Amino acid sequence: MSDFQFGAHAIYTPDSEARFIERRDSVIATIKPANVIEAILTEELLHASWEMQRVRDHSNNTNAEPRLNAAHSRASRNWHRSVNQLKRLQSARASIDCELYHLAEQQVADQCPLADLNKLPKPLVIATPEVQ
Amino acid sequence: MATAAQVLANQANARHATGPRTEQGKANSSRNATTHGFTTGVLKVDAEDRPYFDDLEKSIIAQANPKGALEMDAVYEFRDAAWRLRQIRKMALQLFEQHGEDPFTNLDSAAAFNQLARYRTAAEMSLHRALNTLRDLQTIRLGRIVHLAKSENETIGPLASPHVFAFPVVDGMRMNRVARENFDEYHGVGKPT
Numbered sequence: 019m020s021d022f023q024f025g026a027h028a029i030y031t032p033d034s035e036a037r038f039i040e041r042r043d044s045v046i047a048t049i050k051p052a053n054v055i056e057a058i059l060t061e062e063l064l065h066a067s068w069e070m071q072r073v074r075d076h077s078n079n080t081n082a083e084p085r086l087n088a089a090h091s092r093a094s095r096n097w098h099r100s101v102n103q104l105k106r107l108q109s110a111r112a113s114i115d116c117e118l119y120h121l122a123e124q125q126v127a128d129q130c131p132l133a134d135l136n137k138l139p140k141p142l143v144i145a146t147p148e149v150q
Numbered sequence: 151m152a153t154a155a156q157v158l159a160n161q162a163n164a165r166h167a168t169g170p171r172t173e174q175g176k177a178n179s180s181r182n183a184t185t186h187g188f189t190t191g192v193l194k195v196d197a198e199d200r201p202y203f204d205d206l207e208k209s210i211i212a213q214a215n216p217k218g219a220l221e222m223d224a225v226y227e228f229r230d231a232a233w234r235l236r237q238i239r240k241m242a243l244q245l246f247e248q249h250g251e252d253p254f255t256n257l258d259s260a261a262a263f264n265q266l267a268r269y270r271t272a273a274e275m276s277l278h279r280a281l282n283t284l285r286d287l288q289t290i291r292l293g294r295i296v297h298l299a300k301s302e303n304e305t306i307g308p309l310a311s312p313h314v315f316a317f318p319v320v321d322g323m324r325m326n327r328v329a330r331e332n333f334d335e336y337h338g339v340g341k342p343t
């Protein structure tokens with residue numbers, strides 16, 4: 019999906035807009051989502067990350083403390099879930115690339131930044147010298 | 151105050167008001183009480199959002215490559231949850247714009263924001279659950295393909311050519327299957343002492 023709208027409907031003020039855009043670009047550059055499922059989870063992670071930042075921005079507001087705590091818990095849970103899903107998705111993508119297309123580890127590492135390279139499976143198939 | 155004659159006339163007229171008659175009318179009136187659609191089983195997609203929704207659905211199906219009804223169900227669950235999360239964020243942004251203050255701290259929007267937070271928690275759970283289920287289903291499918299390929303003579307019948315399974319072609323290259331336990335020896339990797 020080429021026109022996925024990262025950061026759509028995010029809540030920011032004119033003062034914090036630049037910080038949000040910087041965070042959005044940094045998250046996308048770090049994760050490098052390669053398909054729509056990774057993009058949806060990256061979007062979840064981005065919003066969770068930004069909500070945790072918004073909670074920190076309002077941390078001096080003692081009247082809203084219970085609501086801020088609840089918001090932080092929700093955002094934190096979603097952040098961890100999204101990171102874990104992305105790790106599993108990118109590890110699976112890295113395994114497929116290694117097994118079927120024999121990509122070098124460096125190339126896989128560049129394309130799947132969250133993949134755990136230590137857990138790449140040994141390939142089940144190898145190329146035979148000649149096609150008959 | 152209505153006269154007795156007016157009351158009787160109103161009651162007589164009301165007997166003619168039997169509600170919508172066409173299927174479309176019935177469908178429309180069934181959604182009269184629907185405000186945002188986060189709690190209904192059927193997803194609510196506005197006409198203006200329809201092209202983006204269709205694009206999202208096509209992309210998810212193309213990427214997930216589901217096979218069979220179960221995988222399709224998981225994909226639809228994932229799609230619905232992703233869409234609901236997007237709509238919930240849209241409503242939270244509307245609250246922010248309406249009150250001019252972050253919903254985290256604005257007391258006027260507290261009740262509405264808490265309700266949105268509950269819907270969001272449910273949608274997040276649904277999103278991750280659907281993805282986990284789809285992963286499990288596809289892992290099971292892959293496992294069956296791998297194991298069937300190992301014993302193709304028994305599983306695909308005596309007349310079928312085992313080479314169909316034993317030598318798949320990937321990107322124009324004929325591939326051969328190597329047992330996992332023979333991999334290190336084949337590639338000259340020394341065993342740890």
